[in-house]
Amino acid sequence: MLASLQRELDQRKADGLLRQRRLLDSPQAEHIVANQQPYLSFCSNDYLGLANHPDLIAAMQKAAGDSGVGSGASGLVTGHHRYHDELEQQLARFVELPAALLFSTGYMANIGVLGALVGRGDAIFADKLNHACLNDGGYFSHAEFHRYPHNDVAALEKLLQASTAKHKLIAADAVFSMDGDIAPIPEYLALCEKYDAYLYIDDAHGFGVLGEHGKGSLNHFKIKSPRIIMMATLGKAAGVAGSFVAGEQVVIDYLIQKAKSYVYSTPAPPALSATLSASVKLIEQGDHLRANLQALIQYLKANLKLNKWRLMDSDTTIQPLVVGDNLEALALSEYLQTCGILVPAIRPPTVPVGTARLRISLSATHTMDDMKKLVAAIHQAERELCA
Ligand code: PMP
Numbered sequence: 001m002l003a004s005l006q007r008e009l010d011q012r013k014a015d016g017l018l019r020q021r022r023l024l025d026s027p028q029a030e031h032i033v034a035n036q037q038p039y040l041s042f043c044s045n046d047y048l049g050l051a052n053h054p055d056l057i058a059a060m061q062k063a064a065g066d067s068g069v070g071s072g073a074s075g076l077v078t079g080h081h082r083y084h085d086e087l088e089q090q091l092a093r094f095v096e097l098p099a100a101l102l103f104s105t106g107y108m109a110n111i112g113v114l115g116a117l118v119g120r121g122d123a124i125f126a127d128k129l130n131h132a133c134l135n136d137g138g139y140f141s142h143a144e145f146h147r148y149p150h151n152d153v154a155a156l157e158k159l160l161q162a163s164t165a166k167h168k169l170i171a172a173d174a175v176f177s178m179d180g181d182i183a184p185i186p187e188y189l190a191l192c193e194k195y196d197a198y199l200y201i202d203d204a205h206g207f208g209v210l211g212e213h214g215k216g217s218l219n220h221f222k223i224k225s226p227r228i229i230m231m232a233t234l235g236k237a238a239g240v241a242g243s244f245v246a247g248e249q250v251v252i253d254y255l256i257q258k259a260k261s262y263v264y265s266t267p268a269p270p271a272l273s274a275t276l277s278a279s280v281k282l283i284e285q286g287d288h289l290r291a292n293l294q295a296l297i298q299y300l301k302a303n304l305k306l307n308k309w310r311l312m313d314s315d316t317t318i319q320p321l322v323v324g325d326n327l328e329a330l331a332l333s334e335y336l337q338t339c340g341i342l343v344p345a346i347r348p349p350t351v352p353v354g355t356a357r358l359r360i361s362l363s364a365t366h367t368m369d370d371m372k373k374l375v376a377a378i379h380q381a382e383r384e385l386c387a
Helices: 004-014 053-069 075-079 083-096 106-117 132-141 153-162 186-196 247-259 268-283 287-303 326-338 368-385
Strands: 031-034 037-041 099-103 123-127 144-150 170-171 195-203 226-235 243-247 318-324 354-359
Touching: 004 195, 037 368, 075 144, 083 099, 083 243, 099 106, 099 247, 106 132, 106 170, 106 243, 106 247, 123 132, 123 153, 132 144, 132 170, 144 153, 153 170, 153 186, 170 186, 186 195, 226 247, 243 247, 243 287, 287 318, 287 368, 318 326, 326 354, 326 368
Parallel strands: 123 144, 123 170, 170 195, 195 226
Antiparallel strands: 031 037, 099 243, 226 243, 318 354
């Protein structure tokens, strides 16, 4: 087996697909030190720049002092601390849904929720570009798993029409992690009502960024329904780690009993929840951060003038620059690195073959000067690499 593992790794490298970690020597932020070199970074999902906020650091230090650093046991044994409980209530209030449940990561939430809510005889309808953990959740559930073309409401309707499944669940990212576009959530909800289906929305990249006061994608569309269950991670705009699922009380009560990644897993430390409670307050007060983000997004879109590569049509913090070829995407990422700028190259299987790209991720703490440097470096790279 070991020889075949090595062969596969060698092949990945030859194909420009080998993933490599970068060693961070500083806090993660827009200006970082990695492998002992300073960089301007466009790699992080810390969209509001909260990961180093002094209020959150102080909240974590205080809470570690009064609640320790570990949860000790699963939530159903003795691991459900008052800090967890208060955060669940605060999150439910914030997203204006009846109840919420914390999971240790977004990945765990998606696996646990899909695995619990549907099973044999049921069907999941999933966007082809959904995040990998929604696909894994589908496999765990043993429900039929149908994938529809990206954001294609008509194709989804055909699948729903043809389905004889007992329970039907549409599962979609709200903001697509590698494309930055937004799912047609109101149209999905209309289909749910027409075909007696439910909607599971992964708002990993909308929570904190979209909607009034950063309440997320459901608020962005001003929709509400007992048919909707949402998930958001707390490691992106919230700047910390973890995730939550929110929806009707009965859904949350059921997940506490049946979501295996909740039942059989130790919760994140209570101190993390206390930190997140402080973070949710900052998100709510962060309209100025979201305004700055919008200004950065619009600057990039207006000023990046390319011949061969193209910026995808996105108005969110995720601005993908499509290059196409895997090795060319890597070459661009490496070129920018030599200019002191980090932007990750994203290649298949994370994105479809032929659409390798740079994923430019913007944070409210980037400045216009940072944007100017990025735009100038990309223009220069296109001139030199595509000459
Ligand atoms: N859903 C989406 C759309 C994501 O982009 C991610 C993270 N990349 C996750 C879920 C997983 O969340 P977490 O990082 O908290 O496990």
